[in-house]
Amino acid sequence: MSDILGDWKRSHYCGDLRAEQIGEDVCLMGWVHRRRDHGGLIFIDLRDRTGIAQLALDPDRDPEAHGKAENVRNEFVVAAIGKVSPRPEGTVNSKMKTGEVEIEIRELRILSEAKTPPFMLDEFTEVAENLRLKYRYLDLRRDSVQSNLIMRHKVAQTVRNYLTNNDFLEIETPVLTKSTPEGARDYLVPSRVNLGEFYALPQSPQLFKQLLMVAGFDRYFQIVRCFRDEDLRADRQPEFTQIDCELSFVDRDDIMTIMESMIADIFKAALDVDLDLPMPRMTYAEVIDRYGVDNPDLRFEMELQDITSLVSGCGFKVFANVAAKGGLVKALNAKGCATFSRKVLDDLTDFAGIYGAKGLAWVKIQEDGSWQSPIAKFFTEEELKALAEKLEAAPGDLLLFVADSPGIANEALGRLRGHLGHKLGLTDPNSYRFVWVTDFPLLEWDGEERRHMAVHHPFTAPLDEDIPLLDSDPGKARSKAYDLVLNGSEIGGGSIRIHDQAVQSRMFNLLGIGEEEARQKFGFLLDALEFGAPPHGGIAFGLDRVMMILTGAESIRDVIAFPKTQKATCLMSEAPGSVDEKQLRELGIRLAARNKQA
RNA sequence: GGGGCUGUAGUAGAGUCGGUUACAACGCCGGCCUGUCACGCCGGAGGUCGCGGGUUCGAGUCCCGUCAGCCCCGCCA
Numbered sequence: 197m198s199d200i201l202g203d204w205k206r207s208h209y210c211g212d213l214r215a216e217q218i219g220e221d222v223c224l225m226g227w228v229h230r231r232r233d234h235g236g237l238i239f240i241d242l243r244d245r246t247g248i249a250q251l252a253l254d255p256d257r258d259p260e261a262h263g264k265a266e267n268v269r270n271e272f273v274v275a276a277i278g279k280v281s282p283r284p285e286g287t288v289n290s291k292m293k294t295g296e297v298e299i300e301i302r303e304l305r306i307l308s309e310a311k312t313p314p315f316m317l318d319e320f321t322e323v324a325e326n327l328r329l330k331y332r333y334l335d336l337r338r339d340s341v342q343s344n345l346i347m348r349h350k351v352a353q354t355v356r357n358y359l360t361n362n363d364f365l366e367i368e369t370p371v372l373t374k375s376t377p378e379g380a381r382d383y384l385v386p387s388r389v390n391l392g393e394f395y396a397l398p399q400s401p402q403l404f405k406q407l408l409m410v411a412g413f414d415r416y417f418q419i420v421r422c423f424r425d426e427d428l429r430a431d432r433q434p435e436f437t438q439i440d441c442e443l444s445f446v447d448r449d450d451i452m453t454i455m456e457s458m459i460a461d462i463f464k465a466a467l468d469v470d471l472d473l474p475m476p477r478m479t480y481a482e483v484i485d486r487y488g489v490d491n492p493d494l495r496f497e498m499e500l501q502d503i504t505s506l507v508s509g510c511g512f513k514v515f516a517n518v519a520a521k522g523g524l525v526k527a528l529n530a531k532g533c534a535t536f537s538r539k540v541l542d543d544l545t546d547f548a549g550i551y552g553a554k555g556l557a558w559v560k561i562q563e564d565g566s567w568q569s570p571i572a573k574f575f576t577e578e579e580l581k582a583l584a585e586k587l588e589a590a591p592g593d594l595l596l597f598v599a600d601s602p603g604i605a606n607e608a609l610g611r612l613r614g615h616l617g618h619k620l621g622l623t624d625p626n627s628y629r630f631v632w633v634t635d636f637p638l639l640e641w642d643g644e645e646r647r648h649m650a651v652h653h654p655f656t657a658p659l660d661e662d663i664p665l666l667d668s669d670p671g672k673a674r675s676k677a678y679d680l681v682l683n684g685s686e687i688g689g690g691s692i693r694i695h696d697q698a699v700q701s702r703m704f705n706l707l708g709i710g711e712e713e714a715r716q717k718f719g720f721l722l723d724a725l726e727f728g729a730p731p732h733g734g735i736a737f738g739l740d741r742v743m744m745i746l747t748g749a750e751s752i753r754d755v756i757a758f759p760k761t762q763k764a765t766c767l768m769s770e771a772p773g774s775v776d777e778k779q780l781r782e783l784g785i786r787l788a789a790r791n792k793q794a
Numbered sequence: 795g796g797g798g799c800u801g802u803a804g805u806a807g808a809g810u811c812g813g814u815u816a817c818a819a820c821g822c823c824g825g826c827c828u829g830u831c832a833c834g835c836c837g838g839a840g841g842u843c844g845c846g847g848g849u850u851c852g853a854g855u856c857c858c859g860u861c862a863g864c865c866c867c868g869c870c871a
Contacts, residue, residue: 236828250831270821287829295831312822315805320832321820322806326863379871399871426870550797550867653871751864762864 199305204275211247213294217280222299224249225275225307227337228268229317238265239298242276245342250289250298251276261304271317271337273308276301325753329767332758344747344755347466351743352419354465355439358458364415364441369404371397371421376717379653381425383434391784397423400736402653403721405442406693409732410724417441419739428762431685431741431752435760439742441690442734448676448692451733452477452632455680455688459737463628466746475630475680483633488526488610490636493684494629496622498613500526500606503597506582512574514555518599525599526609529587530616533594534560534568547615548598553608557597561589571597614684623683625748631681635659638675639706647708652677654707655700655721656691657733663699670706676733687742690735697725 207223226244240251255262261276268274278301289295313334315323328335336342356366375382375396382396398404400422408416418440425434443451453474460471476494483492486499503526508519515525530536536544545556559569567580575583587595598609617623638658639648648670650656657676658666665673676692694700700722704714714722743755753759760766780786 230831230833232830232833234828234830234833235826237830238828239830239833241831248831252829254828256828284829287831289831292831298829312804316821316832318832324801324806324863327805329863376871380869402871424870427868429870430865432870552867650871656871761862763862767863 198308199275201275201305201307204277204305206275209246210242210244210249211293213249213280213297213299215282215296218282218297220280221277222280223275223277224251224299226273227310228270228272228274230270231265231268233266238262240265240268240274240276240301242274243337245346247293249294250283250292251278251301251304252281252298253301253304257300258302261301264304264306265301268304268306269310269312271310271313271334272306273310275305275307277303326761326767329753329759329761332768336757341754344743344749345757347747348739348743348755351462351466351739351746354462355417355419355458358461359415359417359441362415362454362458364417364443365413366418367408367413367416368418369398369401369408369420373398373404374717376402379424383423383425386783386785388782399424400438401440402655403718405440405734406655406721406729406732407724409442409444410727410729412444412730414444415442416734428760428764430750431744433740433752433756433759434764436752437739439688439737439739440734441736442732444730444732446731446733448634448678448733451690451692451735452678452680455735455737456630456632459630459680462742463746469628471628471630475632477632477634479635480633480637480674481635483631484606484610488606488608488613490633490679491681491684491686492610492631493614493617493623494631494681495624495627495683496617496620498528498530498617498622500528500609500613501586503527503583503586506579506586507575507599510575510579512571514557515597515599518605523600524602524605525597526605527583527587527595527597528609528613528616529589530594530596530620531590532592533616533620534562534592536560536594544596544612544615548608548612551608551611552604553598553600555598556608556612557599559589559595559597561591561593561595563591565591569595617684627683628745629683633679633681634677635674636677636679637671638662638673638677639670641671645708648706650703650707651675652689652691654703654709655693657694657699666702666706678735680735680737682742682745685741685745686738687745688735688737690733692731692733695725695729695731697722700725 204223206225210224210226213222224242226242229241229243229248232239236255238253240253241248242251253262253265276299278299280297281300283296283298314331315321315327317334317337319339372385372395376399379399382399385395385397387393387395401418401420405416420438420440421435422438423435428434456473456475460473463469463471480490483490485502488500502524504519504524507515507525510516518525541558548556557571559567559572562568572580589595596612598605600608637651638656640651642649652675659674659676662673677689678691679686679689694703740752740755744752747755749755758766758768765771
């Protein structure tokens with residue numbers, strides 16, 4: 197039987213007690229983190245979200261409270277009243293914020309008893325993630341995830357303050373909305389009132405925020421949940437949070453300038469780190485050429501080199517053939533890695549294979565400058581010299597080559613570059629290297645669907661100078677889209693939108709979206725564009741990914757209070773679950789028979 | 795849809811070549827202990843080795859299947 201709270205009021209958080217409070221009477225409430233029973237004296241480490249304070253219970257001083265403390269177990273919820281006292285000489289704990297003081301407890305109330313938790317709630321015990329997720333409310337008592345969520349709150353507040361001070365308005369948009377085309381799979385919600393019809397949960401508030409610009413709100417933001425029914429990854433959840441912004445009467449530079457300063461505020465507030473502004477900007481073509489991927493990690497160099505022209509006529513058929521067929525031969529120099537074993541090189545080859553590379557050629561530069569390599573014999577002295585010069589090869593270096601179609605050669609070697617950066621310890625977790633990537637291609641060809649797809653989304657404006665290309669060579673057209681990349685991770689992206697109905701219609705044409713289909717899917721946007729749409733553009737940041745980097749979390753689950761597993765289930769609530777036959781009937785839904793026998 | 799890793803007391807692990815009663819730690823329960831702070835000492839309880847099948851005289855160990863969690867490819871405008 198527990199005690200009642202009665203009229204006790206908490207006076208302090210546990211973690212806030214310092215030497216300044218010595219002599220004060222305090223009332224603390226929290227969870228028993230640990231109890232140390234010395235037979236006589238009992239110590240209780242009392243925990244709340246701010247930290248831990250040591251309660252001291254002396255049988256001579258307060259036998260009743262001490263007696264109660266004998267029955268206390270871990271994770272009991274207790275309230276305690278006592279006097280803040282200095283710890284006796286030699287017993288100060290310098291590892292604790294509150295280590296100079298303890299509370300001499302006069303009265304103790306057990307507010308709630310607790311079963312022994314299924315795992316220990318200390319920072320030393322590694323617990324399997326499925327167990328952590330099943331008992332998430334206990335896992336969240338642990339300092340690590342709790343401090344991540346506290347920082348997340350701080351970041352959200354910083355965003356609100358910054359954007360508010362810059363004349364943005366926070367406006368909510370519908371969660372029950374309409375399926376959007378071109379994007380990821382939608383989560384669907386059946387309508388009871390409109391049998392047979394479905395809402396879709398938003399993948400982003402894209403259309404609504406553009407309509408808010410047409411409506412004249414000028415600057416909008418929302419910290420908003422978005423939904424995508426796609427497979428999960430370490431940095432992808434089916435529901436995630438975006439910092440979503442849209443502005444009128446601006447160009448790309450305006451948006452990037454305003455937003456990078458918000459990012460700087462976030463880093464100052466969360467980590468007390470000062471960022472250098474403005475952040476560097478690079479075109480898509482440049483980052484692909486130099487790093488192979490559109491989200492390069494700039495914490496280290498190791499740039500890719502295009503050596504296609506150097507090997508186009510060489511004796512190594514693999515390279516020569518690729519060059520002849522319009523492919524790309526790219527190389528990077530892993531400085532000092534000539535020591536890699538055959539096994540490691542095989543692993544790197546397998547790694548490149550994941551991204552479609554059919555092989556990975558390598559060269560070890562020996563101490564005497566000679567080439568140790570299965571392919572060296574195919575090259576002339578001049579070719580070797582030219583390659584060595586281009587790659588700045590020095591004794592001890594490891595040169596790696598991928599020859600393939602441009603897409604595969606760039607991606608495979610680019611990913612390999614990132615992989616090596618990690619492996620070689622070149623990715624300092626306390627270094628933050630940003631880059632804006634601009635001038636993305638507007639369209640990409642989808643071989644399966646036999647049509648162009650929007651790289652960003654179908655409302656993205658082409659570069660002014662590339663508008664003529666829409667007719668002549670749409671695949672070459674570049675867009676006014678931009679991504680913000682941090683340490684190899686895309687943390688945000690956006691674009692200037694099309695605000696001209698005629699251009700928007702041409703865009704739909706290019707995408708193979710017929711007039712009827714366009715009208716049916718987002719006629720309201722096309723209509724709106726005809727009623728005076730200002731030039732506008734925006735951006736959305738993935739709050740979860742930003743938080744991962746700020747906290748150093750390896751999984752997005754560590755920055756979300758109640759995340760889902762890789763199969764998009766919640767181990768705690770056991771969502772998703774089946775529903776009553778009655779609910780289905782009301783929705784006019786009958787489940788198709790499963791292919792396995794019931 | 796595909797590739798890979800993991801699964802042994804409450805927890806996280808060890809378990810050799812297939813061989814006696816599956817180990818020690820932390821936690822838990824009981825006892826002792828008045829300055830600890832991941833307290834200490836003594837004792838105790840606690841196991842369908844994820845699940846199902848197979849091989850074998852004998853399976854935690856080998857094989858097949860299956861379930862769950864994780865990482866990756868595809869997918870994610």
